[in-house]
Amino acid sequence: SKKRMARKKGITCKDLIMIKDKFDSISLKKYAEDSYLNYAMYVILDRALPNIGDGLKPVQRRILYAMSELGLDASSKYKKSARTVGDVIGKFHPHGDSAAYEAMVLMAQNFSFKYPLVDGQGNWGSQDDPKSFAAMRYTESKLTSFANLLISELKSGTVDWQPNFDGSLLEPVIFPSKLPVILLNGTSGIAVGMATDIPSHNINEVIDATVKILEKPKSELNDLLKIIKGPDFSNAAPIIVNNEELHEMYSTGRGGFKIQAQWKQEKNSIIINSLPYQASGSKILEQIAEQMLNKKLPMVVDLADEGDHEDPIRLVITLKSNRVNAEDLMNHLFASTDLQKSYRMNMNLISLKGGPKVFPLVDLLKEWLAFRKDTVKRKLEHRLDQVNDRLHILEGLLSIFIDIDEVIKIIRKSDEPKNDLIKAFKLSEIQANAILEIKLRQLAKLEQIKLEDEKNNLDNEQIEIEKVLKSKARLKTLIKKELIEIKEMFGEERKSPIIESSNAKVFSEEDTLVTEPITVVLSKAGWIRSAKGHDIDPHSLSYRGDDNLQDFARGKSNQLAVFLDSNGKAYSIPSHSLPSARGMGEPITGRLNADSGVQFISSIIGEESSKYLIMNTAGYGYISEFKNMTSNKKTGRAFMKLPEHAKMLKAIPIRKDHTHIAAVSNIGKLLIFKLEELPILGKGKGNKIINIPKDKLSTGDEFMAHAQVLADESSLMIEVGKRSVTLKPKDWNEYILSRAKRGKKVGKLINIERLTEILSPIEE
Numbered sequence: 001s002k003k004r005m006a007r008k009k010g011i012t013c014k015d016l017i018m019i020k021d022k023f024d025s026i027s028l029k030k031y032a033e034d035s036y037l038n039y040a041m042y043v044i045l046d047r048a049l050p051n052i053g054d055g056l057k058p059v060q061r062r063i064l065y066a067m068s069e070l071g072l073d074a075s076s077k078y079k080k081s082a083r084t085v086g087d088v089i090g091k092f093h094p095h096g097d098s099a100a101y102e103a104m105v106l107m108a109q110n111f112s113f114k115y116p117l118v119d120g121q122g123n124w125g126s127q128d129d130p131k132s133f134a135a136m137r138y139t140e141s142k143l144t145s146f147a148n149l150l151i152s153e154l155k156s157g158t159v160d161w162q163p164n165f166d167g168s169l170l171e172p173v174i175f176p177s178k179l180p181v182i183l184l185n186g187t188s189g190i191a192v193g194m195a196t197d198i199p200s201h202n203i204n205e206v207i208d209a210t211v212k213i214l215e216k217p218k219s220e221l222n223d224l225l226k227i228i229k230g231p232d233f234s235n236a237a238p239i240i241v242n243n244e245e246l247h248e249m250y251s252t253g254r255g256g257f258k259i260q261a262q263w264k265q266e267k268n269s270i271i272i273n274s275l276p277y278q279a280s281g282s283k284i285l286e287q288i289a290e291q292m293l294n295k296k297l298p299m300v301v302d303l304a305d306e307g308d309h310e311d312p313i314r315l316v317i318t319l320k321s322n323r324v325n326a327e328d329l330m331n332h333l334f335a336s337t338d339l340q341k342s343y344r345m346n347m348n349l350i351s352l353k354g355g356p357k358v359f360p361l362v363d364l365l366k367e368w369l370a371f372r373k374d375t376v377k378r379k380l381e382h383r384l385d386q387v388n389d390r391l392h393i394l395e396g397l398l399s400i401f402i403d404i405d406e407v408i409k410i411i412r413k414s415d416e417p418k419n420d421l422i423k424a425f426k427l428s429e430i431q432a433n434a435i436l437e438i439k440l441r442q443l444a445k446l447e448q449i450k451l452e453d454e455k456n457n458l459d460n461e462q463i464e465i466e467k468v469l470k471s472k473a474r475l476k477t478l479i480k481k482e483l484i485e486i487k488e489m490f491g492e493e494r495k496s497p498i499i500e501s502s503n504a505k506v507f508s509e510e511d512t513l514v515t516e517p518i519t520v521v522l523s524k525a526g527w528i529r530s531a532k533g534h535d536i537d538p539h540s541l542s543y544r545g546d547d548n549l550q551d552f553a554r555g556k557s558n559q560l561a562v563f564l565d566s567n568g569k570a571y572s573i574p575s576h577s578l579p580s581a582r583g584m585g586e587p588i589t590g591r592l593n594a595d596s597g598v599q600f601i602s603s604i605i606g607e608e609s610s611k612y613l614i615m616n617t618a619g620y621g622y623i624s625e626f627k628n629m630t631s632n633k634k635t636g637r638a639f640m641k642l643p644e645h646a647k648m649l650k651a652i653p654i655r656k657d658h659t660h661i662a663a664v665s666n667i668g669k670l671l672i673f674k675l676e677e678l679p680i681l682g683k684g685k686g687n688k689i690i691n692i693p694k695d696k697l698s699t700g701d702e703f704m705a706h707a708q709v710l711a712d713e714s715s716l717m718i719e720v721g722k723r724s725v726t727l728k729p730k731d732w733n734e735y736i737l738s739r740a741k742r743g744k745k746v747g748k749l750i751n752i753e754r755l756t757e758i759l760s761p762i763e764e
Contacts, residue, residue, distance in 0.1 A: 040192035044356055048191035050198075052349045052364065053371040054150055054175035055182030057189065059103045062092040064117060065171060067143050068151050078121045078140035085136050094165050101136045108141065112278070113185045114200035114234050115490070117147040127312060128281045128305075146490060150175040157382025158375045176375045178482060180206060180368040182349060186231075194356060196348040199231035199257075199277075202494045207487045213365045214476055214483075221251050221362055228361070231345075232496045235313070236262050237274040240340075242500040250361035253347040260502060261339040265326045272315040276341040281305055281315055287337040288317065296507065297332075299324040327503075334504035372479055377469065384465045387458050389430075394455045396431025397438070401448045407435065517554065520561045520575055521585070522603040524550040528563070529585030530578035544584050551650055555605030562629045563588060564602040566647045567595055568616070568640035570629040575605055593634045602650045604629065611654040611680070613661065614639070615689060617703040618646035622679055622686035623654065641685040645698050654709050662716055662732070663690040663707040663743070668750045670718075671743030672735045675709065688740040708755035715758040720749050726758065 050057050056064070066087040072079055081104065088100045106112050108120035111127040122139035125132050133139070143151075158176035163169070186200040209227045212219050230239055230246055241249075241257035249255030262274035275281060285305060291297045302318035319326065334340035347364060351357045352371055359367065400407045406424065414420040418432045427435070441447070468474045519531045521538045525547040531538075538552040553561070561575040571592045579585050588600055604612060608627040615621030620643060631637040640648065654675070662672045671690045679687055689704065696702035710716060716727045725746065727735075735744050746752075 044191040044194065045350060045354070048189035049194075049196050049348060049350050049356055050182055050187050050189070051174055052180075052182060052351055052359070052367055053375075054177040055180065055185065055187070056150075056175065057103075057187070059088075059093055059095075059100060060107060060117075061175060062171065063088050063100065063104050063107070064143065064147060064151060064175070065154075066092060067118075067141070068154070072142040074119065074143055074145040074148060076142055078119075078142050081120075081136040081139045081141045084141060091169055092164050092171050097136070104136075104141070105133050110234055114232070115146050115181075115184050115203065116144055117150070117185075118142075119144045127275065127278075128307070130278070149178045149486065149490075150181065153178075153375070153379055156379045157385075158379045176379070178372070178486060179203075180210060180365065182368075183364070191356075194348055195346060197344050197346045198349075199343065199345060200233055201228065202232035202492070204487060204491045205229065205232070205494065207483050207491070209361075210365055210369065211480055211483055213362070214369060214480055217366070219362070221247065221360070224361060224365075225250065229494065230496075230498045231257065232494050233259070233277050234495065235274040236495055236497070237276055238262060238497045238499045240499055240502045249345050253358040253360045253364075254345060256342060256344045258340055258342050258502060259496075260334055260499075260504075263330055268319045268322050270317040270319065270326055270330065272317070272339070273311065273313055275313055276338065277343065279338045279341055281307065281313060284338050285315060288333065291336065297329075299329060328507075331503045331505050332507045334502060335506045340502065340504055369479075373475060376475060376479060380465050380469055384462065384469070387462045387465065391455065391458050391462065392428070393431060393434045394451055394458070396425075396427050396434055397451055398448070398455065399425055399427070399431075400435055404443060411436070515556050515558045518557050518575060518605075519552055519554050519581070520578060520603050520605050521552045521581060522550045522563060522588070522600055523547045523585070524599075526550075526588045526600045527585040528561075528573070528578055528588045528591075528603075529581045529583065530557075530561075530575055531581030536581070541581060542584065550600065551603045553603045553605040559605050559607070560630050562604040562626070563592075563600050564604070564614075564629075564639065564648055564651060565594060565598040565600050565636075567598050568638065568642045568648055569594070569598075569636040570631065570639040571634075571636040572630045572632065591634075592636065594636070601648045604651050604653075606653065613652040613654055613678075613707060613709055614686065615649045615652075615663075615704065615707055616640065616642050616646040617649060617692075617705075618643040618697055619663070619665075619688055619690045619692040619704040620646070620686045621689045621707070622681040622684065623675075624681055624683070628682045637683075639683050641683075643685070643697075645700075646703075649704070649707065652707060652709055655711070657711045658709040659712050660710045660736070661689065661707060662710055662735075662755055664705055664718070664746070664752050664755060665690060665692065665702055665743065666705040666751055667702055668746050668748070668752060669743035670732075670735045670746045671737055671741055672710070672732055673737060673739045673741075677739040691740055691742045705752055706755045708757050710757055711759070713759075717754075717756040717758050718746060718749060718752055719754040719756065720752055725749065 046058050048057070054061065063084065067084050070079065070084065070087060072084070081101065084104065085097050085101050089095060089097055093100055104118055105124055108116055108118035108124050109130060110116050112130065118141050120139060120141045123132070123134035124139060153176040154172060156176070160173045161170040162173050164171050182198060183201045183206050184203055186198040187196060188198070189196045205228045209224045212223065212227060225246060230241055238260050239257055240260055245255060245257065249257070259276035261272050261276060263270055263272045275284070282305065285303050288297065288300070288303055292300055299320045300317055301320050304316040306314040306316055319329070347359045348356055349359055349364070352367060407421065410420045410424060411417045418429070418436060421427055421432045421435060422429065468478055516532060517534045519534060519536050519538065521529050521531065521541060523543055525544070527544065527547065534554045538549050543549070555575065557576045559575055560572045561578065563571045563573070565571070571594065573591055604626065606626045608625065610626040611623055612626065613621060614624050629639055642648070659675055660672050661675055661678060662670065664670045678689065689707065692702055692704060708716065713729060715729065716732050718725045718727070737743070
């Protein structure tokens, strides 16, 4: 059919083949690749990434330009935001109105932009809910005075212009920004295959660093880091980043940091008055409340949001009592809620060459300064052209005042006054037109004086502009002067303090327990239990059959309980998990994998740094800290190496005021020596406390029976059956010898059952 149609039109098959060859064919794969690449480049260059020159994305630039065209500068009245959005989407940005309005809102929120570019009136959202802003038909807006730093030189020939989407108008390709706004307000965006995340910075620090690069172009990063301390946000929430991380961030353009909420304690309450960037107070309270419901925060009794217009952020956490460690609680909340958030830095920008690039800090400031120098040059050249044009006209106007009557005569009588004026006074066409447009009142002598003054002023301005354009040093001085003036006008001190580290740590199961005093009880048969309080008498408890008390220890419910067996092993059990002392308890062997036939000798509970006297019947021992005994294994840990025929003795707690150790053998020999003579060990055999002959130890005739630690003013009570002997400090001095001696007999006492320290009245 195509051939028939072609014949009717006089086209041959050969012609059809030639026409077909003129069209390029392309595979679907190639077409898809090219289309996606075009889309990706559009998103990267015209939507998601800001330009290094003005730090703005296209939609932000178009909003600000539309507002400036509507006359909405800082000194004007507010206008409905819908008016601005209508102009933006109708003239420059053919996208949805909600997208344009949200971009406008972001530039008006002082918690989103450190230095807002839009001055909003009405509900523009809150940090707690940034999207809670009112519709654009309700809010009003205009530009801030800070935005003027971006657009004030727009009509001064500083930037290139491009057609809008339908070619009916022109819009600026970029704004002639007087500051590196990209560092001041920061930004974030997700393009195709890349993203950008730039935090805000302090204006004083950025200007000082820019001036430093301007004066000394060879300045290195370390020089700038003395000026720029790190990111800076609109509130006082501290930033957590160390020097090494800062150096990596600014040397590569990539890195990360954390922001922590600022808080203080008032009696039984924690007051949070600054939150991390873009953190929601209501969400944080929900996170804390969920932990309270799950009984992970028993020390917290109430939550409240007391924020108002004057103090937008004021979260109150009420504690159970003033004994709760607020710092530990906050460290837990930092680790488990948005009270501490992580942020990343990725300084990915559209460079002056027109493509995306990740900028280190030094390169970014140098590139922006190149942009600013070019902008100022273009502004000066534009002004110079204006000055030259005006001088040209002024020369023509002043030339006619010599013979003004002749000029009037020519204008009145000539058919072509412009041409006759050009011939008579040797004027240019521009000058002749200017003369013809003069009003009669401008022919007065006073007007001539004004024109001469204007010409003199313009001559001087022309000379100054030409000097600046011919001198790089003068150009630098001009830019520096502008920056310093801006600093004086908009400068402010840093708000976000920098701290190097955070102690954020989630509570362990033990940390979330209600801390209360307890007494851990161990029976001779190896049954364990726990009683609330320290006032309970373990001897008065009921025991099974012939069983009786072996040992007890007093501590807190959030601490570990350690049990030592007769083979020198140490086992750990969380004290809060022990059965109640209201019953008989349970066998310890049900909790642990102990060796068969062993007897549990001692129960211990204390702080990690608490010290104890560890010893055995062979007369060996050492001092060890509580943390050396703990283990998370059911099989325990080998703690003391026992000599042959030796058994463990009860561990004795050591206080800070203890100075001596008293040891006694079963035959009644007492030895007292200085505490410092015994070493502090993590584990092992230890050193000899009292000398016990090996042959007598093997037969069981002699062994170390008991030991006690004493303070200088303490008395020592020795018990045998129902008898007891008390040695006051002056009495027990005669038994002080060096460590590892045999000791001296205490009267005729044998088979001593217990040594007890009796505190002095002052210590009691």
